[in-house]
Structure formats: C-alpha cells, structure tokens
Amino acid sequence: MTGESGRCESLPAMQNQTAAQIIYTVANACKINPRVLIVTLQKEQGLIQGANPTKRMYDFAMGMNCPDTADCARSSAGFFYQMYKGAGQLQWYGDPRGSFTYLRVGTNITRRHQAANVEASRGIDCGSKTFMLKSQATASLYYYTPYVPNEAAMRNLYGTGDACSAYGNRNFWRFYTDWFGNTIGGGFLLKSSDSGTYFIIDNNKYLIDDPDTVAALKPLGPLGTISQAYLDSFKDAGSMNRVVKSTAGTHFFVDGGKKYPFTNCTQAAQFGVDCATAVTLTSSQLSALVTGNNMTEYIQGENGQTFFIQDGLKRQILDNESLIDSRIGVPALSSVNVSAFKKMPWGKPIIRKGVSFVNQSTGGLTIFDGNLAYEVDAATAADVDFSIWFPKSTGTMLTEGLTAVASNIPMKTIVNSPDGTQFLITKEGKRRAAANQVLAKDAPVVSLELLSAIPDSPVPLADGFLARTSATGPIHLIEDGLKRPLLSSSEAGRVAVALPSNKIETISKSALAQISSGSAVVAPGSFVRLGRVNYLIDGFDRALIVANSNQAALLGLKSPRTLTTNQMKGYSKTARLSGIKFVCDARPFVAITGKLYPLSDIDASHYPGRGLPLDAGTCANLPKSTATLGRFVRDASKKYYLVEAQTKRLIKNVAAYQKLKGTSTGSILVGPYFLSQIKTGAAAGSSISTEIFEPGVFIPGANQPSPSPSVSASPSPSPTVSTSPSPSPTVTRSPSPSPTVSRSPSPSPSPTVSAKPKTYTVVSGDTWARIVGRLSVWGVTDAKLSAANPSVTNKNLIRLGQVLIVP
Secondary structure: OOOEOOOEOOOOOOOOOOHHHHHHHHHHHOOOOHHHHHHHHHHHHOOOOOOOOOHHHHHOOOOOOOOOOOOOOHHHOOHHHHHHHHHHHHHHOOOOOOOOOOOOOOOEEEEEOOOHHHHHHHOOOOOEEEEEOOOHHHHHHHHHOOOOOOHHHHHOOOOOOOOOOOOHHHHHHHHHHHHHOOOOOOOOEEEOOOOOEEEEEOOEEEEEOOHHHHHHOHHHOOEEEOOHHHHHOOEEEEEOOOEEEOOOOOEEEEEOOEEEEOOOHHHHHHOOOOHHHOEEOOHHHHHOOEEOOOOOOEEEOOOOOEEEEEOOEEEEEOOHHHHHHHOOOOOOOOOOEHHHHOOOOEOOOEOOOOEEEEEOOOOOEEEEOOOOEEEEOHHHHHHOOHHHOOOEEEEEEOOHHHOOOEOOOOEOOEEEOOOOOEEEEOOOOEEEOOOOOOOOOOOOEOOHHHHHOOOEOOOOOOOOEEEEOOOOOOOEEEEOOEEEEEOOHHHHHHHHOOOOOOOEEEOOHHHHHHOEEOOOEOOOOOEEEEOOEEEEEEOOOEEEEEOOHHHHHHOOOOOOEEOOOOOOOOOEOOOEEOOOEEEEOOEEEEEEOOEEEEOOHHHHHOOOOOOEEEOHHHHHHOOEOOOOOOOEEEOOOOOEEEEEOOEEEEEOOHHHHHHHHOOOOOOEEOOHHHHHOOEEOOOOOOOOOOOOOOOOOOOOOOOOOOOOOOOOOOOOOOOOOOOOOOOOOOOOOOOOOOOOOOOOOOOOOOOOOOOOOOEEEOOOOOOHHHHHHHHHHHOOOHHHHHHHOOOOOOHHHOOOOOEEEOO
C-alpha cells in the first residue's frame, strides 16, 4: 500500500493478518493511538462487542466514506482499507496543507445537534451548541462526525435521548473512558511514564525542567501521560522556559496561566532572560493564555514585601524609606509575584544604613550597619533594646533576601571589634574591656560601623571583676574568658582584694551565659582541706600544700575548711608552702607567729631562702604586722639573735644586744619553730653587715662557726671595711682584730670558680648590673646577657623569680 504524506506511511503487502495485527500495523503506519481505532470500530459498527458481525460491518468498519446522506463508497470497502484510509483521514484533518483548517484549536466553534436531513424528515429544529475547541484530536472527531450530543443524550449515556439526539461523539467518549480511562492524553503538555515534561508545538517538543513553568502553562494542559513511542515521534527542539514570544516577535513572561508582555528585550535582560531563547507559540496557544499587564521590575511578594529586579538579580526592599534613600526610581508595581522568580539569584537588598528590622523567616531582630546584616541573638535581644540606636522599621526581610549582606554572625551581648578589643553591650551602651582582656572566648567580631552606632559607657570594665545578674544572684569571678562561681557570696570581699576593683558588677543574663563556665573560686589566703591534705589557696589557680601545723601557724592559718574535689578542680596542687620568707608585690615579708612582717630588701636577704612569691590577693588576706622586722629576734627565754648571712647568731647578753642594735630596728619575739628554720652560725660580734647578702659571699663569723680567717669570693688586702666614715663604732665584716678579707678585688689567692649555670633566677635585691657582676666570673658581659634574654626590654623592670638565660 502506497502511503501519502500527512496521512500514513507505505505498507508492504501482507497476507493472513488478523484484525488485531491490522490494527497494530495501521496504528504505527499512520502514527495514531490504536485505542482511537478500537473505539472507532465500536462506535461505527459495534465490531468490538458484536457477537455476530456481518460482512458489511467489516467492509465499512471505520465508517470511512459513509456520508449521512448516501450509502458507503464501495472503493473504500474492506477491513484493511477502512482502517488504513480512516486512520489516514483522522491524521489529515490536522495537516494545514489540507482543506480541514476551519476548526481551529483555541477558538469557539458551533456544531448542530442533528443532521439537517434528519431534522427535515422529522420536521424539527434541534438547534446547535457553541463551545471552545481545546485540542486537535477533538477537532478531528468533529470533522469525522460533525454533530454535538445534546443534553438528552448526555443525561442517558447508556441509552437513548430524544429525537434531536446524535450519539457518535458521545459514544466515542463513553467507550473510550469505559475501556481506557480519561480521553485527555494531555493538551500541549505531555510526558511518558518515565520522561520529563514536554511542551508540544506542531511536530516539535520542548523539554520543561521546572515544575513552576508547567504550572504557569496550565491553560495549555493538562499534563498528559502518553507512550514513549508516541512521545518519540515528536522532534526534540531544545528546552523551554517561562519567556515565550508570538509570531510577530512580542515577548511575554508566563505566570499563573497569564502572559505578561515585556516592553523590549532590554527589559527582558534585566530579568536575566535572553530573548533568543524564547520559544514561539502558535496563535491558538497564545490565545489560551490571558494577557496581563506589562512586565515591570518592581515586584510584589507576600505580606506587603516588595522587590526590585536588576541585572538578573532580585533585590528585596525593606521599606519605602529605604527605597527613597537608595534613589532608585521604580515603575508601577507588577502583577507578577516574586515567587515566579525562584531560580533568580539574590542581589544586595535595599536597606537604609543603621536600621533594625525583623527577619520574617526566623522571627529574629536584625541590625544593618550599611554593609552587613547581623541577626541579634534571641537572649541578647531580650536584654538589650537595640532600637534605641538602630530605629526599628515596620518592614520585614527574608533570610534569602539578606544573602548578599548576611554576616552569618549572631550579634551577642559580648562582641569583639576588628582589632580584638572586647565590649560588653548594656542597656546604656558599650563598655570596653581592659586591654587584652578576654570576657568571652566565643565573642563574635562585628564591624566598627556597628560599634560606632552604640554609645560608649564612661566606665570601662576592670581586668578581672566580680559580677552577678541581680542583687541577690550568685557571684562569679570574670577573668580570662571564664566565669567562676564563688563558693559563697560572703567571700566576695576576700576575692575582690585581688582585683582592680572591689565593685560587684551587675551584668545581663545573656552576657553571663555567653561566658564559658570555669571551676569554683575559693578566696585567696583561705586555709582548706582536701582529703587528708591541707592547703593554702594562693591566688585563683594555685593551692600550696601546708605540710604541718607549725608552718600553718607561722601564717596564722587555723581550722581548715573541708572542700570537695570538684570545688578544688581549678587549682594546681603540687607546690609546697615552705620557709619563713615570702614575697608580696615584690616586697619581702617574714612570717612570725601568725603574721607577715615587712622588712627591707637588705634585711630580707639575710633571712634564709629566696622567698616564696605569693599572689597579691593571698597576701592581702593574710594577717600582717604593722611593725617592721629588722635583723634581731628573741625567744621566750629572752635570748637574742642576730640574723645574718641566713644564719642566726646568738648575742651573749642584753647589753651586747643593745650595743649591737644601736638605732636599728629592735627585736621581735619568735617561737622555736621559727628559729629551727634558720641555721645556727657563730656568736654575734660587735658589728653587722649592712649590705645585701649574696649566697657564696663570705661574712666572717656568720658563714663559719670558727673565728679563723677565711677566703671569700672576693678577697681584699684591706684590714677592715667600714660602712661609715664617721668615728662612731665601725661596723666591719669581722669582729676579730685579725686581717679581714673584704669583697674588693685583690691579687691574693682567689676561690675556685664552680661550673657556669645555665640559668639564673632573680632574687630579692637584684639589679641588672648586680647580676652581670655575679656572672662576670664566667665571662658574662652586659651585652652578652642582653642578647641571651631579648624578652627583657627594660633592665630596670626585672621581677622577683624571673629566670634569665646565662650565655
């Protein structure tokens, strides 16, 4: 069988074919749904359900060339010819090359209910019906059977209507839906069971990968599911978006079943659209889309929000004041909603500088410094009213709308400036932390623009302070990025003595919550017990082991308070409390019978030990004597001692004591334990040393129990060294008349020099020059010592206990 363009392809001769095989072959050759052929066979001749079909039923199976006013044409008789020619005719109805072009999809058509000859024979006028033609398939049916069923026929689908009822198209719909379901395979929107969605224009198909575009084209649907073979019969023509054009070249944006005209392609480019990609719709397709207002770049959103489309980006507008401030002139508000531009990237929002507003997506308060938007932490917003400094807009913003300016940093109560300075934000303004002080380790860094909008508090924060959130709330020590709870509020005074200020600050709950939690604080100078060990709390992080009650009694420590392991968690517990000499703020003290006695650096050097440095808070809380300690002590039996060269030298009687003391500080009563901590030296002579004692330097009588001469570290040929040029009793280094070896250099025999130490620890009374002098025996000079210790930038500010590298 020779085919014909627009109808069916050619078919080779075949024999002994069943009706089913013929139906299948013709459906493929004529590119028609075989369901349509099967239903037509039933509608025209009842062949599908007929129990005893006749030869005539087969000869004119499709009703092809069987006009209503004449008999069927014998040239089209035969089952194969009926199928092939009938299917070809249905296809030809949709070909614009033929004469069947008057029924146009998308237009209103009028069809009569009954044939004119039937009406004439019955003497009735059945009238007509006007309706919109929605598909080419429906048009083909009305070309093939040109009558529309009336209401009587539709009310009785499986029976008869009235004298005006025609049943051809009604029965086609009825058989099809009964056997195969919905007659609608889709309008211009089609897909197979496993394909994407396509828009059909003539014989071309355009892939739509966006569900919103499918929804926007709803009047050109519905979306129908067809076979893959039928879908493959359309030619792939690329993809389709929501910008379409007419054959006249007008471009439209499609949304919500409407088409909105663009002024020109320059405007379309503002929406990120290239006119060259627009698909041309047929006039019937365009007519199915209602025409809306012209497109504008001023777009509406939900809840009164507005947006401006610019350079392919959507920019959310906070409020009208921000729009005025931006000096952007906007056109009339578009009817298209911003939801139509879900895939369009976000641009910089239009927000005026120094304003606050609610983020509609999160419900949180946000502040804008002109460049970045900071969402305020909820707890911080509850404590601080930022609208005082950042006036609150009635407009709202979406999180997505802030994408281009979002700092992604929550604004908290404690913040860092870009240079690392921390601030505490209060209701009154911002309080600067002390230099290099860390209040909160996780404090966010915010801009100088934001901080400059918040006024400065006249009172900065101290470097370490006590704080609470209410007048009766628990007190915390705030220091080094931690909040450490006091064991008891009653200890606040004893803790505060170690701080720059004794004021207890009241801070907000959010500020306290932002600071990391640390271990509990015990007041410095407290005497406590953990397990079986007693400790002296020294500062905020060290507990000194107190080995015995005598050592405790020296410092006036009584009745230790028992603490738990958790309460002592923040304290190192390895160092021991030892000796009688201590250092507080670089000042020497000696502990005697429960009090700390101050004394001069010279006198302190003669008491044993280097002196254990104690924290300033510890020193402040330990009992102190108002009297000054000199070099003389006495026991309960009224024995007097001269403390010299870190030994105790017994004075033979009171008169000798009085003479030796002269006008210097008198004796202090001490106990046996105190005396036991000082080595016994030779009996006191008639003079005392008035210079700082340096271990290793010989002082006659003090270093040795014997009065015989000794060679010191620096022998001198001078018999005596007087500390005063006056004729008053001379204070020498030795009470004997024999030649005394002084500290001045001399060619006399020198002592053996020990191995050079690797380090040197600064002791009480040291100066840089004195240390250089001590180390000079190993070739150490000022320049060499300076080079080995570059951290020492001011030689006048070396501190007690500082360790120096010996080059």
